Amino acid sequence: MIKNAITTPITGDIVRGAIDLESTETGTIAHRLPDWARAQCLDPQLAMAEAQPSGVHLVFRTTATEIALEAVPTKRSYVGMPPRPNGMYDLLVDGKLVQQATIDAGHVLHIDMTKGTATPQKGAPGFARFTELPSGPKNIEIWLPHNETTELFALHCNAAIEPGRMNAPSTPNRRVWLHYGSSISQGSDAASPTGTWPAVAALACNVDLINMGFGGGALLDPFIARTIRNEKANLISLKIGINLVNADIMRLRAFTSAVHGFIDTIRDGHPLTPLLVISPIYCPIHEETPGPCNFDFAALANGTLKFQATGDRGETAHGKLTLQIIRDELSKIVTQRSSTDANLHYLDGQSLYGPADYAHMPLPDELHPDAATHHKIGDRFIANVFGPNGVFAPA
Known part of the structure; x- marks a missing residue:
């Protein structure tokens, strides 16, 4: 001791x-x-x-x-x-x-x-x-x-x-970035807490991070929207999609309404705060195949953790969600709302991790990025969002 x-x-x-x-x-x-x-x-x-x-x-x-x-x-x-x-x-x-x-x-x-x-x-x-x-x-x-x-x-x-911090003149004006998302945002398979992609971005960009990434829990719950509404934040991002597909918890009709409601609630407390909606990163098992997602029990029997999609592609005609459907719908929602909300923005998650990345940096369990990929996603978020032309660029 x-x-x-x-x-x-x-x-x-x-x-x-x-x-x-x-x-x-x-x-x-x-x-x-x-x-x-x-x-x-x-x-x-x-x-x-x-x-x-x-x-x-x-x-x-x-x-x-x-x-x-x-x-x-x-x-x-x-x-x-x-x-x-x-x-x-x-x-x-x-x-x-x-x-x-x-x-x-x-x-x-x-x-x-x-x-x-x-x-x-x-x-x-x-x-x-x-x-x-x-x-x-x-x-x-x-x-x-x-x-x-x-x-x-x-x-x-x-x-x-x-x-607190000493000798930091910028501290009183240090911006607070609140980010909402799934296990990928929480940091599943990152090597350490400062290696999760949101932490990589926050530390590099000198902002205080509130990470509301919840493993398996990014399901557009109203109580989470109200929590975000009530928190002090200068920047807000919402990464929406993967849990809704792999939990098979919604159909398209409910999804569209839930996204609007989630944003409406946040805007009640943050009417002018830059708000970035991010669609899912590339995940082959759910690009065209709906959920639910389940463990690959054959792989588990061999001591390997992998996931697989168990839905039927034909069920998308009845409103089942895939990642491609969610990206299209989120883009439409943001385009519609941005005509009266200049601080609402959209980012295609495939710009952070796309098909070309999967070819040489595959998802080890078919769902979550590894430690190196977390850093890659964080670096791209810095360039696309916090960079000189990004929606979170310093004023």
């Missing part, structure tokens, strides 16, 4: 990117949905995803050269699959990634995908340790794992900490 450590509890003044902080008997859990919204949906998939702190990070200034974050993560173990790597904690000094750490301890959720069961196993807290940091005053950010629920206990440092 750190000699003569100063212990600081986790409080809201050092947390960025969370919508709500839940106080437990022993610590704090960062949520990406408020408590009233969580009460409106008891779906265990969404509950797990929103409590995984993608984009959430601790921000403080200190002269400490040794820092230990005490926490208890909840890891996932899939029956019949190789062990998942521990969630990563990324430490940045003055905006640059300098160290990474993991916590071996923690709870474990044992998931059997063939039976549809999840069995919890209690564990103990542990420490993400960072040592030999540069001396002198500095800005520290600790980005929490994007794919593990993490109950935060305290920071232990060999010097005092102060909330």
Whole structure:
């Protein structure tokens, strides 16, 4: 343990990117949905995803050269699959990634995908340790794992900490970018929390990120639209489509109305905020084939996680959705609305990852991009959206 450590509890003044902080008997859990919204949906998939702190990070200034974050993560173990790597904690000094750490301890959720069961196993807290940091005053950010629920206990440092950033004249005017999407936006298969494509873009463009990417949960829920409406944000993006197809949860008639309603609700709170609607990236299994999406059980039997589309292409005549249909409809919706909403914009997701990319950077499980592809998508988002001619370009 750190000699003569100063212990600081986790409080809201050092947390960025969370919508709500839940106080437990022993610590704090960062949520990406408020408590009233969580009460409106008891779906265990969404509950797990929103409590995984993608984009959430601790921000403080200190002269400490040794820092230990005490926490208890909840890891996932899939029956019949190789062990998942521990969630990563990324430490940045003055905006640059300098160290990474993991916590071996923690709870474990044992998931059997063939039976549809999840069995919890209690564990103990542990420490993400960072040592030999540069001396002198500095800005520290600790980005929490994007794919593990993490109950935060305290920071232990060999010097005092102060909330916020120092020596950053642009901080008061730092823009807040709120992004909504699916597991791809949450960061599925990214190597670390700063390696998810939204984090790559946010860090490069000096904006504060609120990541509302929810694995399996981008289903145009009204309570999420109201959450976005209520949050302070200078930039908003909505990545819509893949979960609606692979969950087979809507038909075209309901989809069009739901998109309009989602945007209407957001506009109630953000009438002039730049709002970017992004269609799905390229995903061959669902380009022309509707959902539902299911596990490829033959691949699972061999210890490989892959997904497959199980819908019938002929059912699109009856309103079933595919990615191609969704792209066409989103483009029409934005074109229609932009005649009276100059700050509403559309981006074809295939400009971030398209057929040519799949040829040399395929989706390993046929659904999610790998770590290198997350960086590729982030770089393209920077160029297309935050670049000089982009809709999020600095004024």
